[in-house]
Amino acid sequence: MFKNKSYYKKIFNELIPSSKKNNFLSFSECVNIEKFFKDIEFIDFETFSIISKKKCKKNQVIELLGDYILESYFLSERFNERLVNIEKNFFDINRYTVNQSDLLKELKINEKKN
Amino acid sequence: MRSDFYDVIIVGGGVAASVAAYNLSFSKLKIACFEQGDFEKNSSNYKKKKLNFLNYRKLNINPNIRKSKYDYRINDEDSDISIANYNGVGGSSVLYSAHLPRFLPDDFKNKSLNGVNSKWPLSYNSLKKFYSQNEKILGVAGLTGDTSYPDKINNLMPPVEFGPAVCKVASAFKKLGWHWWPSYSGVITKRIDSRKKGTITEPNNSYWPKAVKNKIRLFTKSKVLKILSKKNKATGILYLDEKKKLREKYAKIIIVACSGLGTPRLLLNSKNKYFPNGLANSSGLLGKNLMLHPLGWVEGRFPEFLKSYSGPQGCSIYSTQFHKNKNFQKGYTIQILRESHPVEHFVMRKKLKQLNFGKNFFNDFLKYYGKTISAAIICEDFPESKNKITLDYKNLDCDGMPGVKIFYKVSKNSKKMISDGIRNCKKLMIKAGAKNIISFGPVKHTGWHIMGTAKMGRNKKKSVVDQNGRCHDIKNMYIVDSSIFCSSSGMNPVSTICALSLKISSYIKKKLKNV
Numbered sequence: 085m086f087k088n089k090s091y092y093k094k095i096f097n098e099l100i101p102s103s104k105k106n107n108f109l110s111f112s113e114c115v116n117i118e119k120f121f122k123d124i125e126f127i128d129f130e131t132f133s134i135i136s137k138k139k140c141k142k143n144q145v146i147e148l149l150g151d152y153i154l155e156s157y158f159l160s161e162r163f164n165e166r167l168v169n170i171e172k173n174f175f176d177i178n179r180y181t182v183n184q185s186d187l188l189k190e191l192k193i194n195e196k197k198n
Numbered sequence: 199m200r201s202d203f204y205d206v207i208i209v210g211g212g213v214a215a216s217v218a219a220y221n222l223s224f225s226k227l228k229i230a231c232f233e234q235g236d237f238e239k240n241s242s243n244y245k246k247k248k249l250n251f252l253n254y255r256k257l258n259i260n261p262n263i264r265k266s267k268y269d270y271r272i273n274d275e276d277s278d279i280s281i282a283n284y285n286g287v288g289g290s291s292v293l294y295s296a297h298l299p300r301f302l303p304d305d306f307k308n309k310s311l312n313g314v315n316s317k318w319p320l321s322y323n324s325l326k327k328f329y330s331q332n333e334k335i336l337g338v339a340g341l342t343g344d345t346s347y348p349d350k351i352n353n354l355m356p357p358v359e360f361g362p363a364v365c366k367v368a369s370a371f372k373k374l375g376w377h378w379w380p381s382y383s384g385v386i387t388k389r390i391d392s393r394k395k396g397t398i399t400e401p402n403n404s405y406w407p408k409a410v411k412n413k414i415r416l417f418t419k420s421k422v423l424k425i426l427s428k429k430n431k432a433t434g435i436l437y438l439d440e441k442k443k444l445r446e447k448y449a450k451i452i453i454v455a456c457s458g459l460g461t462p463r464l465l466l467n468s469k470n471k472y473f474p475n476g477l478a479n480s481s482g483l484l485g486k487n488l489m490l491h492p493l494g495w496v497e498g499r500f501p502e503f504l505k506s507y508s509g510p511q512g513c514s515i516y517s518t519q520f521h522k523n524k525n526f527q528k529g530y531t532i533q534i535l536r537e538s539h540p541v542e543h544f545v546m547r548k549k550l551k552q553l554n555f556g557k558n559f560f561n562d563f564l565k566y567y568g569k570t571i572s573a574a575i576i577c578e579d580f581p582e583s584k585n586k587i588t589l590d591y592k593n594l595d596c597d598g599m600p601g602v603k604i605f606y607k608v609s610k611n612s613k614k615m616i617s618d619g620i621r622n623c624k625k626l627m628i629k630a631g632a633k634n635i636i637s638f639g640p641v642k643h644t645g646w647h648i649m650g651t652a653k654m655g656r657n658k659k660k661s662v663v664d665q666n667g668r669c670h671d672i673k674n675m676y677i678v679d680s681s682i683f684c685s686s687s688g689m690n691p692v693s694t695i696c697a698l699s700l701k702i703s704s705y706i707k708k709k710l711k712n713v
Contacts, residue, residue: 158541163560167540170564174503182365188341188357188380190372195343 204230204415205710207435207449209422209464211235212289213692214679215455216401216409217332217699218706223412225707230447231414232437234421235268235286237402259293260643261285268419271593271601272459274645278608279490282646283459287418288402290457290646295512296384296398297533297690298338300329300697302346302521305578305687316581316685319656319665320701328697328704333382335408336696337390337399339510340382346518355387360515360536361508363500363571367534368515370630376519381533382693383510398511423599424468425452425477425675432477432675438597451706452675455699458488458648459587461681463602465652466589478652478669483662485588487581489650489686492608494530494575494616494639496623498632503568507543509536513574513690520622521578521688526614528578531688532623535572543567550636573626575619575639577612579686581650608640616640647691652681667702678702 206222208215211233219231238257259282261269268285284292303322330353339355357380371378384399393403410416419440426434426446434448454461462485466476476484500506513533521529537543543566547553553562585606593601616639627635655661658670667676678699680691687694 158544163540166560167567170503170568171505175505175568177362182369183362184357184360184365187365187368187372191341191379192343195345 202445202447204228204447204449206230206451206453206706207232207447208453208455209425209435210289210455210457210460210679211287211416211418212455212457212679213291213401214289214457214695214699215453216288216405217696218453218455218678218703219409219414219416220335220405220412221700221703222707223409223414225710227707227710229414230449231416232420232422232435232447233287233416233418235266235284236418237287238284238292257284257293259284259646267596268421270463270595270599271590273590273593273601273603274606277604277606277645278640278642279492279606279645280643281459281604281648282643283457283648285460287406287416288400291400291402291692294384294400294646294692296400296510296692297381297513297516298333298336298384298399298693299382299516299689300325300347300351301687301689301691301694302518303348304522305685305689315655315660317655318684319654325694325697325701328700329693331700332693332696336384336401336404337386337393338382338693339385339387341380344379345377346379346521351382354382355390358383358385358387358510358514359508360510361505363504363506363569364509364514364534364536366500366504366630367498367571367573367626370626371515371517371519373629374626376517376626378515378517378519381510381513381516383513384692385510421597421599422464423597425454425464427468427470427472427477427672429472430672432672442597450674451710453703453706454675454677455679457679458651458681458683459602461677461679462587462651463589463600467600473671478662478671478675480671481659481662483583483653483660485651486583486586487650487653488585488587488604488606488648489579489581489683490606490645491579491647491686491688492577492612492616492640493644494577494619494623494637495572495641496575496620496627496635496637497570497572498627498630499566499634500569500571500631501633504571505568506571507537507539507568511536518688520619523615523618525618527580527611529688530575530577530615530619532619532626533574533576535574537568537570537572540567543570571627571630571632573623575616575623576688576690577615577619578688579612579649580609581653581684582609587651604645606645612640647680647686649680649683649686649691652677654682654684666705667698676702676706 205227206229208219208231215231222229258264261272272281274280284290306318306322334353339358341357342350342352368378386393386395386397420437422435422437424436425432426436432452434446436446439445456464465478465484468477514536515534517532523529588603589600590603591600620637624635652662654663663669663677663682667678669675680695
């Protein structure tokens, strides 16, 4: 589910106070923001108001959005559930012949020899 | 006694200051510490998932990005390596990876490159008991019996578990016949004090609470602008208090503990008619001989999922195999690092143009996640007078105090070491079974170990402080941080900072007792 451009524009407008608008490039010029949003269906757009109160310059907006997207995605339940499943499905301790305690025992034996 | 008069004033609130404050707090002395920053409440928790995001702003290692009101501007335009630090209680340990090895005995011996001597006026043996004391108080996990050291390092908690990916690399070290050993990790693996298992050990949960309990006065948000002096004596400090009011405090003894960067900055800024070139700077060496740890990086990607994010943050195992080498002066150590938290991992992939947001993001991410392991090549840097810091009057901080300008070039010797280290680490990764290997170095954003800018030595013309940390020019002023280091080793410096601070503060304690 990809959000359409008008939705991004709405968020952009929400982020930048109207009194400050003249100081910023238009939305269409802020292509980086558009790129950020592309394909990121996992973002909870409803919570964008948490950064809307900040008075930001264009670069800061981009950085904040970037951070926000990263944070929202990497902390999302969905992402973390997927990681847990990956660990369950792909990691099998029995496949690994060398384990830490064997290695450490060997180090201790060698130390005594020295 | 007047309320503005102390027996000892400690300037700074970082690692070295916390240790000195703790040690002196067992005396009857009246002691105060002045720290320009504040407590960072996220400090011991910042490695938690949610707080990793703070790394990119509020807790960014680079003060020029972080721009906290307690930071000062560091101009690193003329430096190959940019500086990483933190200004607040706990100092840079608020952000450190808590790898706490001792320097090696050989690190204290005579070496020189381009004519600058790096012999210490003290030996490993003279620091041994202080290293040991620090390991007990701070809390260090590891394995006794490391063949790199002549003595047994006891007082260690059990080693941290490091997972199958690191085991693979450890096996590769073994197959190649190279030295390796579990890291000395600042992670609680056995409950000590009230600290729970898994806690990162740092001054803010070890030294500082005990020092404050013993009635040390810790003034935070109090920026020392100058050390006051008359002729050859320090008399006190001039500082801005929490409300930005200019105040003075006086003491019999001043201890400076503001780090390899902050200490020369403060002393150079404290110039007066008696010391026109900066306080304690008759040698002209204050700010010079800056040593950092040039770093090379090799990452191996394995075909199978290895949960390679398991293990201590920072360093899981390390090697001193190439600490001495005929091809260059001195050498380097290798540190094997686990994979970082997913978000840091992603940011790195993005910088390397290996990953982008998009429909295939998650599948692309899984090509790397849990499969990569890295080796950091930490080069021993030599003191060179052309590598230095100076005051930067063009970049004043919010209170009008000058910022710092860094002049630092990675030496040919370090570049040779990095190339050699990259070659050897690639060999190591291949032996471990890695299929895709990437490498680069020297890495720019790695100036977290700042040393040598107020060098220790017996000759007052060639050093700033003597073997007891006492300034040659000012007999009641001491420096206890990494600025007094004569060499940099290839080891992380925190244990040595703590041992030195314990040693010097013990000397001060004894001296004041006799008075």
